[in-house]
Every structure is written in C-alpha cells, then in structure tokens.
Amino acid sequence: MEGEPVNVNEFQELARQALPKIYYDYYSGGAEDEYTLKQNVEAFQGITIRPRILVDVSRIDLSTTVLGYQISVPILIAPSAKHKWAHPEGEVATARAAALCDTIMILSYRSTCTIEEVASSCNAVRFFQCYVYKRRDISANLLQRAERCGYKAIVLTVDSPRLGRREKDIKNKMVNPQLKNFEGLISTRVSTGSVESPSWKAQLLGFTDDIHVYVDDGSKIEAFDANTAFDASLSWKDIGWLRSITNLPVLLKGVLTHEDAIKAVEVGVDGIVVSNHGARQGKGRFYVGIVMELALLVDLGAPWMTDIKATILSHQRRFTIQAFVISSVSWINICFTPVVFLACTSLLYT
Numbered sequence: 559m560e561g562e563p564v565n566v567n568e569f570q571e572l573a574r575q576a577l578p579k580i581y582y583d584y585y586s587g588g589a590e591d592e593y594t595l596k597q598n599v600e601a602f603q604g605i606t607i608r609p610r611i612l613v614d615v616s617r618i619d620l621s622t623t624v625l626g627y628q629i630s631v632p633i634l635i636a637p638s639a640k641h642k643w644a645h646p647e648g649e650v651a652t653a654r655a656a657a658l659c660d661t662i663m664i665l666s667y668r669s670t671c672t673i674e675e676v677a678s679s680c681n682a683v684r685f686f687q688c689y690v691y692k693r694r695d696i697s698a699n700l701l702q703r704a705e706r707c708g709y710k711a712i713v714l715t716v717d718s719p720r721l722g723r724r725e726k727d728i729k730n731k732m733v734n735p736q737l738k739n740f741e742g743l744i745s746t747r748v749s750t751g752s753v754e755s756p757s758w759k760a761q762l763l764g765f766t767d768d769i770h771v772y773v774d775d776g777s778k779i780e781a782f783d784a785n786t787a788f789d790a791s792l793s794w795k796d797i798g799w800l801r802s803i804t805n806l807p808v809l810l811k812g813v814l815t816h817e818d819a820i821k822a823v824e825v826g827v828d829g830i831v832v833s834n835h836g837a838r839q840g841k842g843r844f845y846v847g848i849v850m851e852l853a854l855l856v857d858l859g860a861p862w863m864t865d866i867k868a869t870i871l872s873h874q875r876r877f878t879i880q881a882f883v884i885s886s887v888s889w890i891n892i893c894f895t896p897v898v899f900l901a902c903t904s905l906l907y908t
C-alpha cells in the first residue's frame with residue numbers, strides 16, 4: 559500500500575499485516591463457510607443513497623440520543639471480544655476512543671479488560687453486553703458489577719444458544735484464555751495441549767502471558783460455550799428474571815424478525831439491536847431485510863400488518879431507528895486513529 563491509508567479497506571489490510579493470523583482470522587471471520595459474511599458485505603455495498611439536491615447542508619447535526627444519552631453521531635461501538643489481541647491496552651483504549659468521539663461503547667462480557675478497569679478509564683457512556691449462563695449466579699455477578707460501575711444499560715445477546723461454528727478458528731486451533739471478568743467465578747481457559755510461545759508479531763504488540771496461543775487438537779471455544787457457559791434453554795420468560803436482578807434498561811441484541819420485535823415490545827424491553835452478529839453465528843439474514851420488515855411494521859402500516867401495528871401501538875411504543883452499532887474497535891486500536899471499520903453494522907431500535 560502506497561502512503562497513508564485512506565479508507566477502511568486499507569486499514570483492514572494493515573490489520574491483516576500487523577496481526578498474527580490466528581487473531582486476524584478471529585476478528586474478521588464468520589461462521590461456517592462464510593457465505594453469510596459475504597452476503598453481509600454485498601448487501602451493504604448494494605445500499606445506495608437517493609440524493610436530493612439544492613438543500614442547504616452547510617450546517618449538519620448528526621447528534622441524537624440513545625436511551626436519553628446524547629451522542630454526537632448515531633453510531634455506537636458494538637460489543638466485540640478480546641481487544642487485547644489487537645492492542646495491549648485492549649478495551650480501555652476503545653473506551654477512550656468512544657469518549658473522544660462522544661459516543662457509547664458497549665463492552666463485551668468477553669472483554670480482556672475487566673468491567674471495573676474500563677469503567678475507571680474514562681467517562682464514556684458505557685453499556686454492558688452479556689449472555690445468560692447456565693450458572694445464573696455468574697450472569698447476576700457480571701450484571702450487578704456493571705450496574706455498580708455505572709454502566710447505563712444491559713445488552714443481552716440472544717442469538718447465541720450456542721456459539722457459531724467458525725471454521726477458521728477450528729483450523730487455527732483457537733482456544734479460550736482465562737477472561738479476567740470471570741476470575742474467581744469460573745475458568746474460561748480451555749486447552750488440553752501445551753503452550754506455545756507467542757509469535758514475534760504478538761510479542762511486538764506487547765501481548766501478555768495470558769493470551770498465548772495454545773497448541774491443541776481443535777478450537778475449544780465452541781465447546782466451552784456450549785457445555786459450560788450459555789444457557790440454551792433461555793426463553794422469553796427469562797427476561798423477567800433478568801429484570802429481577804438489575805434496574806438497568808435492557809436491550810435485546812440479535813433480533814431478526816418482526817415477530818420477535820413484537821415479542822420484545824410485549825415483554826417490555828427498552829430496545830432491540832437488529833443484528834446477525836456479523837455473520838458469526840450462522841446463516842442469519844442480513845439486516846437490510848429486517849429493517850425493511852420493521853419499517854413496514856411501524857411506518858407504512860401495510861394492511862396485512864394492521865394487527866401487528868395495533869399490538870405495538872397498544873404498548874404505547876414506536877420503534878425508531880436510533881443508531882448504528884459498529885464493531886470497528888479493533889481496527890481503531892490497531893491504527894491509532896478514530897476511523898471505523900464499517901463493513902458490518904447493527905441497528906439499534908428503541
């Protein structure tokens with residue numbers, strides 16, 4: 559690449575060159591044969607703008623509010639795991655970037671910095687993303703710590719009764735490190751093999767001991783989440799349980815149909831994030847389809863939608879698209895620049 563990178567694709571290429579393959583593949587990969595990932599990118603590229611001319615745009619204001627919090631642009635940082643694999647400061651640096659850009663960071667439960675470290679690192683408005691675990695005390699512990707540390711909402715990811723089958727991770731023999739958020743609660747380290755020294759690139763980036771690459775007979779991330787962590791029996795009734803352990807607003811992440819959007823309204827959540835998890839979970843539909851579906855639902859009121867619309871209105875609620883949620887943080891960290899990687903975005907409705 560000649561000169562300074564000028565667009566997000568070039569930043570991604572720099573990331574590919576800078577990172578050990580195992581980490582780059584983890585960040586950029588999708589589930590199975592990556593067909594959905596390809597579709598995500600194509601659908602995104604297929605979006606065109608219908609420009610109107612001769613409108614005074616000398617002063618534009620992109621600021622908005624999400625759950626009452628004022629942000630400078632309708633873009634949030636999506637929860638993504640293990641930022642220290644991209645930068646030694648990990649999620650703390652991402653939180654600083656969020657504060658600098660005057661937007662909201664959603665911290666992943668799978669972060670390499672703790673809930674507390676991120677909270678004390680800056681004054682960005684933060685939400686906390688979580689799953690419901692088989693051991694409910696673990697979810698309760700994480701959520702209550704987040705609430706104590708001033709996180710402003712819980713984002714419950716609901717598209718992962720088990721982790722997507724990520725073929726690159728399997729080939730790379732990716733395994734889980736001990737995640738600091740879970741210390742004293744449960745071991746997240748999964749490895750049956752011996753420890754290999756980090757590659758020279760990993761050392762150069764200052765990776766710490768606890769994120770070594772393990773030699774193993776296959777990826778164990780999936781096994782850990784399926785057997786130990788995620789509660790695959792999770793259902794709508796459990797939203798009540800969630801409400802009983804936290805006073806924070808609850809957003810559901812991973813909604814992909816209008817039926818589920820309506821259910822979300824019925825159980826009283828505070829917002830939904832329309833997302834197919836960046837194609838990391840399986841063959842989920844791309845969000846453009848669901849956005850159209852929800853737009854119909856709330857705005858156009860097509861005749862066959864009458865009942866559905868009535869349901870929503872009866873709950874005195876309207877969904878409005880509130881923000882894009884972008885999982886670009888790794889690239890920000892690598893490049894030390896507030897440029898974001900726009901290839902996959904979620905939409906937040908409240």
Ligand SMILES: Cc1cc2nc3c(=O)[nH]c(=O)nc-3n(C[C@H](O)[C@H](O)[C@H](O)COP(=O)(O)O)c2cc1C
Pocket residue numbers: 584585586636637638639666667668687715811832833834835836837838845885902903904905
């Ligand atoms: C490296 C990486 C790690 C991710 N980790 C999480 C996570 O821990 N929790 C979560 O809810 N989503 C996670 N995501 C998904 C993102 O939050 C986001 O949904 C996705 O990247 C954007 O795709 P979408 O437009 O389908 O939402 C991760 C995505 C990436 C790329």
